[in-house]
Amino acid sequence: MHRFKDLEVWKKSRLFCSEIYSITSKFPETEKFGLTNQLRRAAVSIPSNIAEGSSRHSNKDFIRFLQMTLGSAYEIETQLLIAYDLKFINQKELDSLLKNLDSIIKMTSKFKSTLQ
Template identity: 45%
Template sequence: MRDYKRYDTWKIAHELVKEIYTISESFPKSELFGLTSQIRRASVSIPTNIAEGCGRSTDKEFARFLEISIGSTNETEYLLFLSCDLGFTSEDKLLSLNPKLNLIRQKLIQLRKKLLNNN
């Protein structure tokens, strides 16, 4: 069984989640069960699926969970974009998180390819 805490991708994604929680604290209270909840769930899904995949017995299974994490990375990126367009967060915040999102996505794709090439 793999230790998810040893993966740089998981560490970066975990830091992203904490940043998303901080940013979303200032969202309107009317969005608590809307955009606030959605962006938090999407971002939490990234490291959660890495962790869950590490508990799987095959590389193919782990790769499937990484694919889900990639989708959650894309969802988080869009929800940040929407939050900015709605005026809930600044463009500066969006621009500061984009490199982290891109790095997470890149690392997930590389790891997934490596796992699938092992089979």
């Protein structure tokens, strides 16, 4: 069992979640139940899956939750690109968010490989 609060990837993903909430607060009101909701739910699922997986008693179970974490990260990447296409975010915002997301993906992948 791992202490999720000590995991750097959990800390970083929690901060990333706050970034997503901040950026989506500027989206059009018509997207409240669309892209805004989708991005926020996917962002929340990243640190949540890490926390839930850390409570499992086997590495195999934890790996499964880390895989879900990666799935949410790639979902966010797609949604951010769509938000950019729709001009809800600019290039600078997109680049910054994708850089942070890429770091989370790499950290998660590396951590997952250490558990195998």
